[in-house]
Amino acid sequence: MKVAKFGGSSLSSAGQIRKVATIIKNDPEIRAVVVSAPGKREEADTKVTDLLIALFTNHLAGLNVQPAIDSILTRYQLIVEELGLSDGLIDRFERTLRSYLNNIKDDARLLDALKSAGEDFNAQVVSDYLVSLGLKAAYLSPKDAGIVVTDEPSNAQLLPESYDYLKQLIGSDTLYVIPGFFGYSKKGDIVTFPRGGSDITGAIVARGLEADVYENFTDQSYIFSAHPGHVRNPHAINAITYREMRELSYSGFSIFHDEALEPLYQVKIPVQIKNTNEPEIDGTRIVAERSDVNDYPVIGISSDEGFTSITLRQYLLNREVGYTRRLLQIFEDHNISIEHIPSGIDNISIIIRSHRLKENELQQIVQEIQDKLNPEWVQIEEDLAMMVIVGEGMREVTGLANKATSALAENNINIRMINQGASEISMIFAIAMKDQKKALAGLYEKYFNA
Ligand SMILES: Nc1ncnc2c1ncn2[C@@H]1O[C@H](COP(=O)(O)OP(=O)(O)O)[C@@H](O)[C@H]1O
Numbered sequence: 001m002k003v004a005k006f007g008g009s010s011l012s013s014a015g016q017i018r019k020v021a022t023i024i025k026n027d028p029e030i031r032a033v034v035v036s037a038p039g040k041r042e043e044a045d046t047k048v049t050d051l052l053i054a055l056f057t058n059h060l061a062g063l064n065v066q067p068a069i070d071s072i073l074t075r076y077q078l079i080v081e082e083l084g085l086s087d088g089l090i091d092r093f094e095r096t097l098r099s100y101l102n103n104i105k106d107d108a109r110l111l112d113a114l115k116s117a118g119e120d121f122n123a124q125v126v127s128d129y130l131v132s133l134g135l136k137a138a139y140l141s142p143k144d145a146g147i148v149v150t151d152e153p154s155n156a157q158l159l160p161e162s163y164d165y166l167k168q169l170i171g172s173d174t175l176y177v178i179p180g181f182f183g184y185s186k187k188g189d190i191v192t193f194p195r196g197g198s199d200i201t202g203a204i205v206a207r208g209l210e211a212d213v214y215e216n217f218t219d220q221s222y223i224f225s226a227h228p229g230h231v232r233n234p235h236a237i238n239a240i241t242y243r244e245m246r247e248l249s250y251s252g253f254s255i256f257h258d259e260a261l262e263p264l265y266q267v268k269i270p271v272q273i274k275n276t277n278e279p280e281i282d283g284t285r286i287v288a289e290r291s292d293v294n295d296y297p298v299i300g301i302s303s304d305e306g307f308t309s310i311t312l313r314q315y316l317l318n319r320e321v322g323y324t325r326r327l328l329q330i331f332e333d334h335n336i337s338i339e340h341i342p343s344g345i346d347n348i349s350i351i352i353r354s355h356r357l358k359e360n361e362l363q364q365i366v367q368e369i370q371d372k373l374n375p376e377w378v379q380i381e382e383d384l385a386m387m388v389i390v391g392e393g394m395r396e397v398t399g400l401a402n403k404a405t406s407a408l409a410e411n412n413i414n415i416r417m418i419n420q421g422a423s424e425i426s427m428i429f430a431i432a433m434k435d436q437k438k439a440l441a442g443l444y445e446k447y448f449n450a
């Protein structure tokens with residue numbers, strides 16, 4: 001039994017939805033479908049989720065919201081007309097958006113409700129279309145499916161009891177079409193997952209329904225060993241482990257959400273990445289173990305930008321008990337999570353994502369560091385990129401770090417920090433953001449073409 005998730009690129013137009021329906025019709029193993037909101041039809045297009053966020057922003061600013069509502073409804077109108085579905089759907093969608101705007105007074109909750117509409121409307125469209133083709137399909141709201149989440153707007157986390165509710169759907173002869181990207185809090189409010197979170201819903205449903213495989217349909221036939229938009233003709237991956245994928249998706253492989261692995265790895269449900277436009281290709285499998293570690297000790301290289309490092313120097317820091325804890329406390333007080341903490345005997349760096357800092361917050365943090373810890377000096381480096389090299393074979397094979405340092409040296413790229421992940425399956429190099437493209441090309445050549 002399979003659960004299939006179709007991403008925004010697979011559902012961006014009536015033509016794409018037809019391809020999705022063909023995939024579903026041809027595979028009776030698919031027993032539940034999770035859908036995203038319509039994505040971009042071409043590069044310059046706007047995702048429906050972004051149109052919904054624009055609607056929220058206009059509403060908040062007190063502007064006329066009609067143009068934003070029209071642009072959203074037009075996307076669905078085009079799809080509904082071309083698929084020959086009832087116009088009544090569009091009236092229902094308009095009433096839903098207006099009722100959210102009129103009735104939800106809390107801004108964060110309104111934003112989540114509006115964002116959820118992209119997936120919610122699309123699930124109704126896809127379900128109606130499958131029914132029109134003669135399939136026994138039905139729209140199922142996350143509320144009725146039992147997807148219960150924590151109450152943190154835009155950052156929902158699943159509550160484990162959801163699996164007990166989802167289990168009750170096992171064995172049904174109805175093909176459920178479930179909107180991705182959101183769940184309901186215990187109080188009954190809509191709460192969304194982080195952006196890209198329909199992958200998370202798909203994983204939750206696959207686990208709840210005890211699927212043999214979670215098929216994730218997108219616009220690429222494989223996960224490649226480097227982002228295909230940044231490296232020309234990267235090597236296609238056949239199998240990658242959950243641990244490898246988590247490291248890579250957290251740091252730039254946006255094809256699959258890093259938090260979508262959590263529901264799956266304990267119960268070892270494999271993920272099959274497939275292309276809606278080339279469904280005959282098997283694609284990439286995300287699994288617990290892979291058999292080609294000797295051939296590919298390194299499986300992928302990702303890069304991610306927008307980091308800031310704060311480095312403190314303090315002679316005899318290694319002997320000061322509690323120094324690190326007091327430093328970390330400052331970041332905790334600012335509610336800023338930390339990415340890396342490389343340290344030496346007399347210095348320590350804290351690396352964070354720059355977007356987590358509010359205006360002037362960095363200066364405030366430096367001031368607090370000076371007041372509370374009195375270091376000899378504090379150095380700030382902004383605009384850093386992280387190059388992340390990942391592979392289960394990293395522990396066994398010698399000379400892998402050397403390849404990276406020589407690739408960067410040959411390209412005259414200064415390394416600002418090196419961190420070997422405690423998992424021993426990743427190595428991270430901080431460099432200046434301006435060198436990122438050159439670094440990725442150089443590293444890719446060394447590991448995959450040398
Ligand atoms: N290593 C990689 N291999 C394949 N695609 C990647 C990789 N890293 C990033 N991507 C990007 O992920 C995109 C697909 O993910 P996403 O936009 O979330 O799709 P969907 O709309 O189907 O959910 C690809 O078009 C590609 O640009």
Ligand SMILES: N[C@@H](CC(=O)OP(=O)(O)O)C(=O)O
Binds near residue numbers: 036050181199
């Ligand atoms: N539509 C949401 C959730 C999502 O997962 O979309 P996609 O499958 O197109 O990445 C977003 O844009 O964030």
